[in-house]
Amino acid sequence: MADRQSAILARRLVELLGEDAVLHRPEDVIVYEYDYGLDRAAPEAVAFPRTTAEVASIVKVARSLELPIVARGAGTGISGGAIPVQGGVVIALSRMNHILDVDPANRIAVVEPGVVNLNISKAVEPLGLFFAPDPSSQKASTIGGNVGNNAGGPHCLAHGTTTNHILGVELVLPSGSVVELGGISKDGPGYDLTGLVVGAEGTVGIVTRVTVQLMIEPPAVKTALAIFTSVEDASAAVSGIIGQGIIPSALELMDGLALRAIEAAFHAGYPPDAGAVLLVELDGLDESVTEQTQVVEKVCHDNHAVEIRVADTPEARAKLWAARKGAASAMGRIAPNYYLHDTVIARTRLPGVLADVIAIGERHNLPIANLFHAGDGNLHPMILFDVREQGVLGRVMQAGREILDASVAAGGTISGEHGIGMEKNQFMPKIFSEADLEVMARVRAAFDPTGLCNPGKVFPTPTSCHDTAIRPRAAVAPGHPELWI
């Protein structure tokens, strides 16, 4: 029966879009079973629309067969948002990747959802403009995915996350009809439905066009690399800097383990044997940047920085940032697998929670590397492991859960910017009451009454609601129960 459904689905999609725009063989769709996270599940088919009308037709085909739809950008998400956990059709927006319009006078661009984040900034750079949200994945992740997860990034400390830069979206509803939300300003009349779509992780419809706000490049930028012997000193410096009333445009912390991998990958001049470094970027008018750099240098020295290097040429800064942005992936050099976590705590609680994280790693005998957006208290502990080690996954998941508990206990929350997806949906009750979740579910149902638009995400799934362990629904090789792929 299920096979027949899949066959009908494939045939109808091919009729609609042509052979070139549909994948349905098992050995094709298997590459849509993953994103950057740990979960795995393959769809029945993948469709590659080129227009909003095609998206709407795909949605209607799926609806008529009562199959789920799941939007996918670049699949760089870390919480399984783009993974079709209940099968169905993946709507891959990679071919809708055109910048439709740039209006420099009003600092607005209108783009298709498959446009890669960095390509927006590259296109408007000659006009002295840029698109502020800069997730470390920006050279690959799409604007649709950034909207889906309300992506943050190093420079969101000063500029805010994706939601602060989206003016409007065109959305194909799960019914197949098309709506225009928002407009050309942030505070239009009526409900802020654009704000609701941003961060909804593809559960309220498929975004087919995005109107973004652009920003003017600052006249002066300086990036300081402050080197410390310990994570404690570095995190004390973070509080010190903010305490001086300075809001750097970015404030990133990397610990010793992370530095080793980063330097091996990029040779960008990070000290591989330091205990920790801070990357502090200041921008604005010339004089104020110079003045603030001096303050930052003083605070770092007061907190026992052993060295401070200031990069002021665009090339030197680009080198430091390229390495920081590829840093998470560079962990593959020191461990075959890792679980990249994402929690948020108040900045002042940083030193305490970091100490907890270190203790959790030691307790489970798992190395943990840290690199994170320290300025806004957004932790990214990376639990390193080798999946071929018997029984290791259980320990990794347990450690992950303890990290979440430590953050929640410190008044923080369970996700900063990577989304809830199918990774943390069972943890939602830790931070939301039943009434909270109920109102969210009713809002979602207003958009998606049948619940087939990216099902199994964000909301806890009933089948396992007592099960609060993170359990990756991993693909297992036949005959190799421990081999998780």
Add this chain to the structure above:
Amino acid sequence: MSSLSILAGARDAPAEEDLLKCVHCGLCLDNCPTYLATGQETESPRGRLHLIQALGHGRIEATDAYASHIDRCLVCRACEAVCPSGVPFGRIMEAARADLSRRRQPAWTNRFVYWLLFKKLLPNRRRLRALSSTLRHYQTSGMQRMVRSSGLLRLLPTTVRQMERSMPALPTRYFEPQGSFLPAFGASRHRVAFFSGCIMPFAYGPVHEATIRVLRHNGCDVVVPRVQTCCGALNVHAGERTMARQMARRNIRAFLDLEIDAVIVNSAGCGSTLKEYSELLGADPLWHARAERFGAMVKDVSEFVAAQPFERNLGPVSRRVTFQESCHLVHAQRISAEPRTLLHAIPGLELVEMAHPENCCGSAGIYSFAQPKLSNQLLNTKMDDIEATGADVIVTANPGCMLQLQAGLERKGASGEVRHLIELLDASYEAGARGASGRRPTASR
């Protein structure tokens, strides 16, 4: 057929260790020409690695669909150059192809063409020379025009048709490695050996002559060993490893004990293959060690010349050029600054960078014959980027790229020409020499 060949560590199957390095981050996607062209994860580095691993684990079969994703990879290694996790993509893909060629039977036409090419022609200079003469006759006697207009070509398999179309106009001069010794012009500072390769001496003999002149201008005594053979790159890329290993051993024998400072190559594809012989011969400890020693001696000509205080008696070459980075130079050998250093040193030459000079032009060894559709799509994008620079010379560093870009110019009906980097440097030395001897300097030939 062992479906768990990866786990079993079968010979010439990708290593599990290598595959595990991919952390599925997707940061390579936007650097992959075939992903950019199709938007499909199946045509991306991450997707291909996942497929290779899934096949090794027996989760999928080696169907035609699987094979098509492996075949459509350019092995341009752009993904490898940008991967933060250090995935050795080229090595994995070459092994995956060898593995695949054991599992499937390709169409007889392709099997025949490949057998002829990999086993009979490339390793054998005599046969190549005979073929080249026939082809030149075909081109110059008017037969080519006749055949092309007669529609006869339509009867041939696509592979052969595409080959016919992209065949360069063969020059009248071939280059023959004859064990010659060519002393430095002026004081000798280095002794180097020159690697000739299979296609270059016939299709681009004059480039070889130019390369040797440039080396001699730079204080090099140049030896050209006679027993050398094709590097085996095309074999390795297509998954043919047996003949490739024989060729590798023959070349190592030809060069290893010559008492030279370097083995100089002017074809990026050959250069990267020669440098990586130790991977091809990894299973044999004795040959592995020899291959490592040999690999360390191999230098691309631009790498070698730019690394020293090179001869500056350069005359003007007043051309507006753009530089297409051959994949096997920029991604496989990570050589990108050196060619530009040389171009910038040439007086009167204006270098206008195109958008994405590091993206593959679609040539990729035999790719343009084997995957004509995608290859043409990549070439069209490349030609548009080139046109936007307004350059009249396209400079590159590999024979495959030269053929492909030449075909691109012809298809567009565009004026302009394709030159090897070293030809421009040679022209500049020539202009410098004429200037010094009081004659009027000429532009590039």
